[in-house]
Amino acid sequence: xxxxxxxxxxxxxxxxxxxxxxxxxxxxxxxxxxxxxxxxxxxxxxxxxxxxxxxxxxxxxxxxxxxxxxxxxxxxxxxxxxxxxxxxxxxxxxxxxxxxxxxxxxxxxxxxxxxxxxxxxxxxxxxxxxxxxxxxxxxxxxxxxxxxxxxxxxxxxxxxxxxxxxxxxxxxxxxxxxxxxxxxxxxxxxxxxxxxxxxxxxxxxxxxxxxxxxxxxxxxxxxxxxxxxxxxxxxxxxxxxxxxxxxxxxxxxxxxxxxxxxxxxxxxxxxxxxxxxxxxxxxxxxxxxxxxxxxxxxxxxxxxxxxxxxxxxxxxxxxxxxxxxxxxxx
Ligand SMILES: [Zn+2]
Numbered sequence: 356x357x358x359x360x361x362x363x364x365x366x367x368x369x370x371x372x373x374x375x376x377x378x379x380x381x382x383x384x385x386x387x388x389x390x391x392x393x394x395x396x397x398x399x400x401x402x403x404x405x406x407x408x409x410x411x412x413x414x415x416x417x418x419x420x421x422x423x424x425x426x427x428x429x430x431x432x433x434x435x436x437x438x439x440x441x442x443x444x445x446x447x448x449x450x451x452x453x454x455x456x457x458x459x460x461x462x463x464x465x466x467x468x469x470x471x472x473x474x475x476x477x478x479x480x481x482x483x484x485x486x487x488x489x490x491x492x493x494x495x496x497x498x499x500x501x502x503x504x505x506x507x508x509x510x511x512x513x514x515x516x517x518x519x520x521x522x523x524x525x526x527x528x529x530x531x532x533x534x535x536x537x538x539x540x541x542x543x544x545x546x547x548x549x550x551x552x553x554x555x556x557x558x559x560x561x562x563x564x565x566x567x568x569x570x571x572x573x574x575x576x577x578x579x580x581x582x583x584x585x586x587x588x589x590x591x592x593x594x595x596x597x598x599x600x601x602x603x604x605x606x607x608x609x610x611x612x613x614x615x616x617x618x619x620x621x622x623x624x625x626x627x628x629x630x631x632x633x634x635x636x637x638x639x640x641x642x643x644x645x646x647x648x649x650x651x652x653x654x655x656x657x658x659x660x661x662x663x664x665x666x667x668x669x670x671x672x673x674x675x676x677x678x679x680x681x682x683x684x685x
Contacts, residue, residue: 369435376438377403377425381445387411387475390464398423398434400451400479401441405464411475419480455484527582529682531557531613533590535564536675537574541666544596544604545569551606553674556591557581566597587613592674594666607666609644609674612637619651620658620680627656634658646673 385393386402395409397420412420441447462470477483535553548569567573590611595603619635635651649662658680666672
């Protein structure tokens with residue numbers, strides 16, 4: 356088995372590409388503690404780290420972090436591709452440290468082993484600092500349809516969807532921004548109230564809002580981003596009651612037909628060319644969740660659609676949303 360043979364024909368040698376990436380400014384410091392001149396990397400997470408942090412990464416197990424030496428280990432083409440795809444420490448931290456609580460002290464280069472270990476576990480194993488929408492859904496809810504997606508998968512699909520138009524066989528035609536505005540008169544699932552959160556599913560992608568404690572009329576005003584594949588189905592919404600000690604209870608669901616939004620947006624092309632106007636409509640009917648007809652409008656050059664939904668398969672509850680269509684290639 357000749358390794359050299361395999362490398363023939365690669366545009367730039369793997370070692371070279373890895374070295375170039377390491378020379379990138381943000382990669383001159385450990386992604387976790389900021390120590391200068393990191394010589395190690397986590398090949399699956401896509402970060403360069405120092406020797407001390409490397410020790411902690413190794414203790415997490417290779418299913419969480421696969422540690423390699425930049426200079427001593429043999430890297431496979433796939434491992435190098437994965438590092439290049441993540442784009443370096445800044446890009447990785449933009450996701451893995453997106454929501455570090457205010458006042459939280461990140462360990463410095465001289466931090467003790469315990470401080471370092473605590474932070475690295477929180478960051479990668481527990482994923483405490485991810486954007487709420489990227490967190491694991493299966494941990495909070497026992498629903499089988501959501502069980503299969505590990506959080507690392509969700510993060511990966513988010514990263515690649517946002518930087519490329521296509522990933523494997525799936526081609527994306529645009530991005531859907533979903534603002535979950537509020538819920539009204541939601542069902543009671545605990546003694547007196549509920550701790551609701553909303554799960555949004557489009558094709559293989561799943562994102563969720565934060566949980567709002569003891570509130571049947573929660574206001575989220577949270578924006579989530581989903582990639583829309585060429586053959587898209589409805590956007591599915593499920594409201595759950597967060598339960599600390601048992602699996603989460605469902606508090607209703609609804610489906611949104613995305614065709615009126617996307618088809619009218621595509622018919623008009625560059626929305627920036629038009630003034631504010633109505634360009635489409637999704638009509639209320641007996642077999643959809645709409646409370647009223649929902650219009651698609653160009654507002655300040657953006658294609659938006661507001662809607663009020665009546666939650667289905669539940670005794671009560673409604674959800675207000677705003678969708679925005681963001682086409683690719685324009
Ligand atoms: Zn470090």
